[in-house]
Amino acid sequence: MSEIADITCREDCRYMLDVPTRWNDNDMLGHVNNVMYYSYFEAIVVRFLMKEGGLHWTDDQVAPLAVETLCKFRRPLSYPDIVEAGLRVAKLGTSSVTYAIGLFTEGAESPAALGHFVHVFVDKQSDRPAPIPDSIREMFKRYS
Amino acid sequence: MSEIADITCREDCRYMLDVPTRWNDNDMLGHVNNVMYYSYFEAIVVRFLMKEGGLHWTDDQVAPLAVETLCKFRRPLSYPDIVEAGLRVAKLGTSSVTYAIGLFTEGAESPAALGHFVHVFVDKQSDRPAPIPDSIREMFKRYS
Amino acid sequence: MSEIADITCREDCRYMLDVPTRWNDNDMLGHVNNVMYYSYFEAIVVRFLMKEGGLHWTDDQVAPLAVETLCKFRRPLSYPDIVEAGLRVAKLGTSSVTYAIGLFTEGAESPAALGHFVHVFVDKQSDRPAPIPDSIREMFKRYS
Amino acid sequence: MSEIADITCREDCRYMLDVPTRWNDNDMLGHVNNVMYYSYFEAIVVRFLMKEGGLHWTDDQVAPLAVETLCKFRRPLSYPDIVEAGLRVAKLGTSSVTYAIGLFTEGAESPAALGHFVHVFVDKQSDRPAPIPDSIREMFKRYS
DSSP states (O other), rough: OOTTTOOOOGGSSSSEEEEOGGGGGBBBSBBBBBBHHHHHHHHHHHHHHHHHTTTOOTOOEEEEEEEEEEEOOOSSOOOOOOEEEEEEEEEEEEEEEEEEEEEEEEOSSSSSSSEEEEEEETTTTTTOOOOOHHHHHHHHHHOO | OOOOOOOOSSGGSSSOOOEEEGGGGGGGGGOOOOOHHHHHHHHHHHHHHHHHOOOOOTOOOOOEEEEEEEEEOOSSSTTOOHHHHEEEEHHHHHHHSEEEEEETTTSSSOOOEEEEEEEEETTTTTTHHHHHHHHHHHHHHHOO | OOOOOOOOOOGGSSEEEEEHHHHOGBBBBSSOOOOHHHHHHHHHHHHHHTTTTTTTOOOTTTTEEEEEEEEESSSSOOTOOOOEEEEEEEEEEEEEEEEEEEEEEETTTOOSSSEEEEEEEEEETTTTTTOHHHHHHHHHHOOO | OOOOOOOSSSSGOOOEEEEEEOOGGEEETSSSSSHHHHHHHHHHHHHHHHHHTTTOOOTTTTTEEEEEEEEEEEOOOTOOOEEEEEEEEEOOOOSSEEEEEEEEEETTTSOOOEEEEEEEEEEEEOOOOOOOOHHHHHHHHHHO
16 A cells, blocks of 8 residues: 555644543553554544544444554654644545544654554445445545 | 452452453553553453353343442552452342452462442333343352 | 542532543443543543642652542443543542542533542552652642 | 565464453444554564563563554454464564564454564664564564
8 A cells, every 4th residue: 555645744634633642541661552553543533534524433324444554653652742643535435545644742743653544434234345425525535 | 338248368259250461451650550450340240241141232121330330459460460350249139239359360369459340230221220130130149 | 438528510629621532432332431431530630640749650759559449430421522520639648648539521510420539659669658748748738 | 565474364373372352342333443453463462572582671671662563454353252363473674573463263264354563673772773682583583
């Protein structure tokens, strides 16, 4: 998936969300555990879909399913940082969408961590990929 | 709730479960974070209800709801400990049940942490307390 | 510990903190998992000690250790709620302090969950209880 | 990093570890939350380094740091699955090592999820990449 344009600075982002770290996000080494970075990825993706796309996880007939995530860790995050998560829609297919994501510490221009998150929209009844609903597709275009 | 008999040693337990700790259960201070102790409490209570009581969280009409939990921390737990969790049914009402719980490290006779967990059985439709189903009530008596 | 005055409304609180829920705080039943309530308890207690008490977890010679926590669950919390956590210092001993804690949903006057959290201050070298440092003790009094 | 050979079946693994799921690993949709897959990745990598490599996170002068992780989600995992995690050393550099990882459900031949985890060994004092210690390098070779 080499064609995904990374988030390299704040200007690359189209949507941002503050994610407060929690004390127990830190591990024994005194930094945010690498697993938790994906919790911050999820925080911005879920919020983006609900607030901007009007997504209803339980009611909608077609729902997004995570199929791939990746994170490159550049500099540590630590509680009590407020992480500024940013994303842009980096690829848009018939049923799938890829968000490029960056996690920034306050005032930093380059991300402490960056990566991507791929969603495939699936029909809940058939469990098969389904076209992204039109309203969400249009929204994705605005954030790409 | 002073009348609950604490778990003070392994002999007080009627049901036991090994719960492996995870690396990121430890916090910055090098020990299992106090929040995670309740995850171990939940591990044994949920397993007990499913395996011994045949509980189905999503299908059953009447489901248990946590209404109170308490933990006293005596000695630290740390990854990679395998925690031995033990419980006994300490109080049994019409709709509610209280489990006394202890968490032991390998070979230790007294618990590293102890406490209780109170469930109220609720009718999912009416959202009101409901009698504990007979088969589960009988099971609770065997472990009290 | 019957003498602890519960948090029954917002006016009982002396310190408050907004704690945003996370998507994966919710469990299979669609509500915040009961374990996570203690993460919100920890969030306000840790912030309170650091911001108001100037506590340094790793540098200070005397550090607080959780010895008991309790939570009563009254009404469910659910992502994407912003939980308003409130506390007051309910008991103050030589080495120990008890915080009464309440968790509120937006606009609610009575807490969705309430309980307490007991810290004992311990000398890191000897691992024995130590008097609460004077500056922190004075701070505790202001929030009781 | 296209040159990493994926784990496509159990025979591709050189080291395996059972990882029990926890109730609150499941999210609102009734499956293990995608973030938690990385907790299972971490479980096997950490255990592998400690048991097979004799690594001491806090004492050793040179310590591994996660620099990239990736996961492809093929089929859902759900509590109470016991996840069988498998890894092989897929790439070995001077200071860095890449583990290919697969997560299997009981009896399944192909992984429910697969990906990789990249560690760079770092000198704790200088915070600069350092050669992988000889004993660990030899161990890595045996598992490649």
